[in-house]
Each structure stands twice: as C-alpha cells, then as structure tokens.
Amino acid sequence: MAEKLAVSPLAPDHFPSLDKVEGVELFTAPIGAGYHGRHNLLLARMIEGTSVAGVLTNSKCPSAPIDWCRNNLPIGVARGLVVNAGNANAFVGRVGADTVLATAEATAKLLGGVPSEIFISSTGVIGEPLDPQPLVAALEQALKHSVDFEAAANAIRTTDTFAKGAGASFDIDGVDVTISGIAKGSGMIAPNMATMLSYIFTDVPVSAVVLRSILLEGNAKSFNAITVDNDTSTSDTCLVFATGAAKARGLVPITDLDDPRCAEFAQALHAVLKDLALQIIRDGEGATKLMVVNVSGAVSNQSADIIARSIANSPLVKTALAGEDANWGRVVAAVGKAGEPADRDKLQIRFGDLVVAKQGYRSADYSEEDASQYMKNQQIEIGVDLGLGVGEATVYGCDLTHGYVTINGDYRS
Missing domain, CATH: 3.10.20.340 (ArgJ beta chain, C-terminal domain)
Structure with missing residues (x-):
C-alpha cells in the first residue's frame, strides 16, 4: 500500500545533501521480501565511545523496543542502532521483549560492544509478532556494503511519501563539525511525540548528560510541537548519537552545560530537529496544507x-x-x-x-x-x-x- 501513495504536494524538491558523520556507518537490507518490495532494515554502526541521548513516547502502551531504549538510555553509551519498518513489535506480550533481546545480542556480536549499547526501534502494524530470525539474517546481509543518509531514510518509511533528512555543518573552536539526521512519520502524529522515528548523528564530542538537556529543549519546540491527527504512537523515538570523532581533530569535549560552546551546538541541533519535524507535517497523511x-x-x-x-x-x-x-x-x-x-x-x-x-x-x-x-x-x-x-x-x-x-x-x- 505504501508504494501506491502519491508524493505529498508539500514535499521538498529533493532529499538534502547530507555530509557523512565521522564515526558512523549506515547499512540497509530487506527483511525477507522487504516492505512492499523495498529495504526495511536500517543498521547504524558507531565507534566506541559514542554518547547517546533520547526522547521516547509518553504512551502508556509502549512497544518492546521503547522499553529496551528507556532502560538503556541512562547508561548513555551506544555502539549500534537497528530499525525495522513494517512491524511495530508492540502489544505482542513477552515475545516482543524476546525479539528485542535476540536482536540486540546478535547486533552486539556483529558490531562489538554489549547488548545494552544497541538501540532498537520498530515501526508498523501493532499486534503482529516480529520473528527475530529473518531480522538477524538481514543484519548480516546489510553489513556487506554501506549506504548514504537518503537510503537510510528510505529504509525506515512506512506510509511516508518521501524520505526525510536534515543537517548542519559548522565549526566550533575552528574545528569543522557535522550534524546529519533522518526521520520518518506521516500519520498517528501528535505531541507527546508523534508516530515518528528520528535519528541524528554528530561528530561533536559531547557528554550524554549535556546532549540530553539540549535535546529535551529542542524537542519541545519541534517533534513535541507537531500534530497531524492527535494520535500518539506506541513507538515514538528520537535518538541523538555523538561519536566524538572531532576530538581527534582538536575539539575539546563539551561536558558541562555552562560551556559557552553549548549554545552554538544547541542552535544547530535545534534547527535540524525543527526541519525534520516540519517535514513530517508536510507529509501528513493526505495533507495539502x-x-x-x-x-x-x-x-x-x-x-x-x-x-x-x-x-x-x-x-x-x-x-x-x-x-x-x-x-x-x-x-x-x-x-x-x-x-x-x-x-x-x-x-x-x-x-x-x-x-x-x-x-x-x-x-x-x-x-x-x-x-x-x-x-x-x-x-x-x-x-x-x-x-x-x-x-x-x-x-x-x-x-x-x-x-x-x-x-x-x-x-x-
């Protein structure tokens, strides 16, 4: 069904040109036959030492991946991200948590690190069990070649009519840095947060505590300020990963909110969040305004x-x-x-x-x-x-x- 949808009249002319983020590799693959014939698995591999912060749905009926992310976000460390489209892995009982654990363990084995450093999202139909075996097989297939941000954004779509991406390149203390992000979302969109997934990557060395504070502030005026239909999903997720790769190029890590460089980084990150949020609204199911x-x-x-x-x-x-x-x-x-x-x-x-x-x-x-x-x-x-x-x-x-x-x-x- 998703492939039959006409592209929203509010869609941008093209997917933006997003810079690669040092310390991140992206991979996609189909799970089984894929989702309506296209890749529906995204795998992101991050270097050791990557910090992570996130905002998750306020739904009282969250999916199994939401529970997993909520438990592991306080640790603040990430090595991988796995996203599947077509099945929300929600409201399926204990089997949902078992699938998440099996996926995290298999991914950690492939990428290194431990399962708690693997973040997982699922989007699609609620109430259908998600078999981990085809998903794990697709992970191994995906690692054969990396892809760009546009391919990654396409892999997480469901009823979206176009891939969504936004980014910023700037310098801090004379060191060139990058923020690049993708999102999906079209229906079940309401504040708290939306039926949306969003993943933002940056090479800025910033601690998880600082990253979370900056994300919460930006999320309030972006993903939590949009509504298509006043419905909140079981799976809403926004994760920001900071690889810290710019540290090797001379950028001193940002570890304190009183650091004056926070304002510059926050301004850029908030602009990316708002851009992605408005793209979701522009792709609201059936939207023309x-x-x-x-x-x-x-x-x-x-x-x-x-x-x-x-x-x-x-x-x-x-x-x-x-x-x-x-x-x-x-x-x-x-x-x-x-x-x-x-x-x-x-x-x-x-x-x-x-x-x-x-x-x-x-x-x-x-x-x-x-x-x-x-x-x-x-x-x-x-x-x-x-x-x-x-x-x-x-x-x-x-x-x-x-x-x-x-x-x-x-x-x-």
Whole structure:
C-alpha cells in the first residue's frame, strides 16, 4: 500500500545533501521480501565511545523496543542502532521483549560492544509478532556494503511519501563539525511525540548528560510541537548519537552545560530537529496544507500551548483548511472549547496578516475575497491573540482531507 501513495504536494524538491558523520556507518537490507518490495532494515554502526541521548513516547502502551531504549538510555553509551519498518513489535506480550533481546545480542556480536549499547526501534502494524530470525539474517546481509543518509531514510518509511533528512555543518573552536539526521512519520502524529522515528548523528564530542538537556529543549519546540491527527504512537523515538570523532581533530569535549560552546551546538541541533519535524507535517497523511498556529496573549505559556493544540487538532478547522474556507468561526470555537482562560471581547484572530476578527466582532475591514485568496496558499498561519497576558506558543499541523481516511482505511489491506 505504501508504494501506491502519491508524493505529498508539500514535499521538498529533493532529499538534502547530507555530509557523512565521522564515526558512523549506515547499512540497509530487506527483511525477507522487504516492505512492499523495498529495504526495511536500517543498521547504524558507531565507534566506541559514542554518547547517546533520547526522547521516547509518553504512551502508556509502549512497544518492546521503547522499553529496551528507556532502560538503556541512562547508561548513555551506544555502539549500534537497528530499525525495522513494517512491524511495530508492540502489544505482542513477552515475545516482543524476546525479539528485542535476540536482536540486540546478535547486533552486539556483529558490531562489538554489549547488548545494552544497541538501540532498537520498530515501526508498523501493532499486534503482529516480529520473528527475530529473518531480522538477524538481514543484519548480516546489510553489513556487506554501506549506504548514504537518503537510503537510510528510505529504509525506515512506512506510509511516508518521501524520505526525510536534515543537517548542519559548522565549526566550533575552528574545528569543522557535522550534524546529519533522518526521520520518518506521516500519520498517528501528535505531541507527546508523534508516530515518528528520528535519528541524528554528530561528530561533536559531547557528554550524554549535556546532549540530553539540549535535546529535551529542542524537542519541545519541534517533534513535541507537531500534530497531524492527535494520535500518539506506541513507538515514538528520537535518538541523538555523538561519536566524538572531532576530538581527534582538536575539539575539546563539551561536558558541562555552562560551556559557552553549548549554545552554538544547541542552535544547530535545534534547527535540524525543527526541519525534520516540519517535514513530517508536510507529509501528513493526505495533507495539502501546512498549518502554523501562533497563540499569544495567554495567561501562561502552558495555557497558550493548550489553546494552540485545540486549534491545530480541531477537525472543523482542519477540514476548513482543506476546503480553503476562511471560516474563522471554527477557530473561535476551538479557543472556547480548550478550557483555558479566554475573553471573547479581547480575542483577535488573524489568517496570515489579515485580521479577520477582534474585540468580539468580525473585523470592520474584513474581506471575504482577500481571506479566501489567502486560504489558497500551501502554508496557512492562524494567529490568535487572547489579550490576557504574555503567554505564547506555536504548534504546527496540517489539513484533514479524504486522503487521510483512504490511507488509514487501507492501512492493513
């Protein structure tokens, strides 16, 4: 089914040119016949001493790989990453954990290190047991030749219509360094985190503790600020691996959050995270519009965030975008139902730069023609000012089309 999907109209023109990250090798292979005829196994090999940090789903029904990663992330050391697409290895009882352990043990034997240094992700159908034997056989096959980031990104796709990648190259203390990352995600996308997997690699020598703090900050404004359908997956994972290879080129390791170089590294990493997050929204199942919801003037940032999510997740708002209907009344309804402080007579709503409503009324200079013309854009910004305080938040979403129903109605067919 995945191969029949037309590429999203919001897709970038091409996969970005990503620099290799010293200390990382990528490999792919099909597991058995593969996933709809393509490679569906990703294996990453990292050099000894690689640090790792991650953010995982908040779902109370997590997959077996999530449990494994959650147990091993505190150690902060990685030698390998294994990702399979097509089967989530979730809600299958003890067999799920057994498959993860068998995979980690086999991978550690192939790459070196110990099983706890092997990180594992699975994505696909929930409730189907995952046989470890074909997966392990595919690992041995994959190691025969390395691949680039585009091939790696393609290997982790399910309903995605395009491969997703982002990167940054810059220098710290005069030493050239690189961040390159990939992601997958298209449906079951909601804050906390999404149905998304993302893996970012860098040669910057940075401790796991520092890496985790920087990742958490960036994740809040990227992967945790997107929503396609208000559904959270059992398998959401974002892992960042720092090989530290730039240390051999003279870069002193970053081991303290007070290190002034943290800000430069964080800025680059956060930009990569946001780029990948927005690519996921641009590939929202059936999406034709990218929605940016900016809420300001709330009583707190938390209140603004709740209201922004209420708007971005509203089926009525999302279908209005799909129909290019400037129905700002649906935004009013979404604000009102959020359960947060709001004053009808102080509320102002914008579509782009067009003020469509303010002070409890339709704007005096409102033009249906101008508003309707604006709704034809591929990116729609909805601005809401509550006029109550200084709280603000931004959430990214997309429209809701017939395509979403078709894709999800046929998902297991």
